[in-house]
Amino acid sequence: MRTRLAFLLCALPALPLQAASCGIDLAGVEARIADLEGRYGLVLSDIGCDMPTVAAHQLMCTAAETPEDDLWRMGRLDDLAWVYALENATGQEVDLYSPPRDADFLAARDACTDAACLCAVLIDHTNASLGGTSPYPQ
Numbered sequence: 842m843r844t845r846l847a848f849l850l851c852a853l854p855a856l857p858l859q860a861a862s863c864g865i866d867l868a869g870v871e872a873r874i875a876d877l878e879g880r881y882g883l884v885l886s887d888i889g890c891d892m893p894t895v896a897a898h899q900l901m902c903t904a905a906e907t908p909e910d911d912l913w914r915m916g917r918l919d920d921l922a923w924v925y926a927l928e929n930a931t932g933q934e935v936d937l938y939s940p941p942r943d944a945d946f947l948a949a950r951d952a953c954t955d956a957a958c959l960c961a962v963l964i965d966h967t968n969a970s971l972g973g974t975s976p977y978p979q
Contacts, residue, residue, distance in 0.1 A: 863960035867911050869976030870918050877921040883937035884924050886916060887947070897953040912956060915963045922970035 890902035904912035924940045935941060946966045953959045968975045 862909070863911055863915060863956070863964070865911060865915065865960075865964070866976055867914065870911070870914055873971070873974070873976050874914065874918050874921060877918075877925055881921045881924050881937060884920050884940055885938075886920055887942055888916070895951050897951050897959060900953070900956060900959060912959055912963070915960070915967070918976075919963050919967045919970070922967045922975070926970035 886901075888898045888901050890898070890905060893899045893902050901912055901916055904910035904916075923943055923946070924935060924937065927935055927941065943966070946962070949962050950959065950966075953962060964977045968977055968979055973979070
């Protein structure tokens with residue numbers, strides 16, 4: 842009986858890993874990233890993926906290695922959008938290698954333990970940074 846069950850389990854097709862998806866227009870996100878990278882391309886993520894210990898960072902780093910997962914690209918857009926908004930609000934250029942970060946956003950993002958929370962926090966922050974030019978519904 843055990844042999845038959847093992848055979849049946851091995852014969853099942855492998856199920857694809859489910860990538861996190863925020864149900865966003867990824868082409869719109871990529872287009873907005875392309876628009877902003879000309880000026881803000883030096884801005885990097887504050888998340889280090891060498892050995893992430895925060896759950897939100899782990900989710901984001903996994904997304905960076907999973908083509909179907911849109912969280913990392915959403916994070917990229919948010920990083921660029923924040924610096925864009927900061928420069929527009931202050932009229933001052935910022936150090937693109939070490940831009941000031943939004944501590945309230947980072948706290949909200951880092952409190953997330955699942956993709957749904959990250960999706961919501963990233964969308965809200967990007968919308969606040971880009972207003973009507975955000976690719977997400979307002």
